[in-house]
Amino acid sequence: MADVIRAFDIGEVWMPVASEGTEVYQEFLDALEAKKCAVKKAVAGDKIVSGDAGYEIDVLGPDSSVQSEDMNDYSVVLRVTYGTTSMLFTGDAPASEIAADNPGRVGVLKAAHHGSKTGITTELARALRPAVVVLSYGEGNDYGHPDQATLDVFASVGAQIYGTAVNGNVTVTSDGKSVTAQTSKDGTVAAGVSAEERRRQEADEIPV
Secondary structure (H helix, E strand, C coil), X not given: CHHHHHHCCXXXXXXXXXXXXXXXXXXXXXXXXXXXXXXXXXXXXXXXXXXXXXCXXXXXXXXXXXXXXXXXXXXXXXXXXXXXXXXXXXXXXXXXXXXHCCCCCCCEEECHHHHCHHHCCHHHHHHHCCCEEEECCCXXXXXXXXXXXXXXXXXXXXXXXXXXXXXXXXXXXXXXXXXXXXXXXXCCCCCCCEHHHHHHHHHHHCXX
């Protein structure tokens, strides 16, 4: 996030009422201060952009009453609506929280938690019915993102699946009636391998 803030001209930053005492989080706060970005609390029910602008951005989560030891439960969930199209941005929110936000049908889904199986269920995927799903994750990450179960769920609802590790920048465009996706490179999204599984595989390959 610090790199993003430094790279772009940003007027406002919307973030949840939560904090984390890590070096990465502090770097994020330092970048905000250096750029003198206005910071606003994101709570379910807030409207970042009204329909007067020609499109809308609504905050669907987190709820103001959330209290959790899991920082993912504080993820900001946004719905962007333009014409009859909509896009849902979910952060690292668990599937249960996304479902509770009641986002309705969406054309584009930025998959939760880098494709972790905690971010989607078959029931939620059927409720959202996204035509396009974008997963943001690093190639060879230690967490094994994306999970094969996640990819199977999205495939079961007929979504086009894109991933930043294999497709590079994924640009989704809406004309108010339909959405199209373009990528900076071709590639097919495949399940990752966790660091633990990778160590097990390497151990199995060592001759006795």
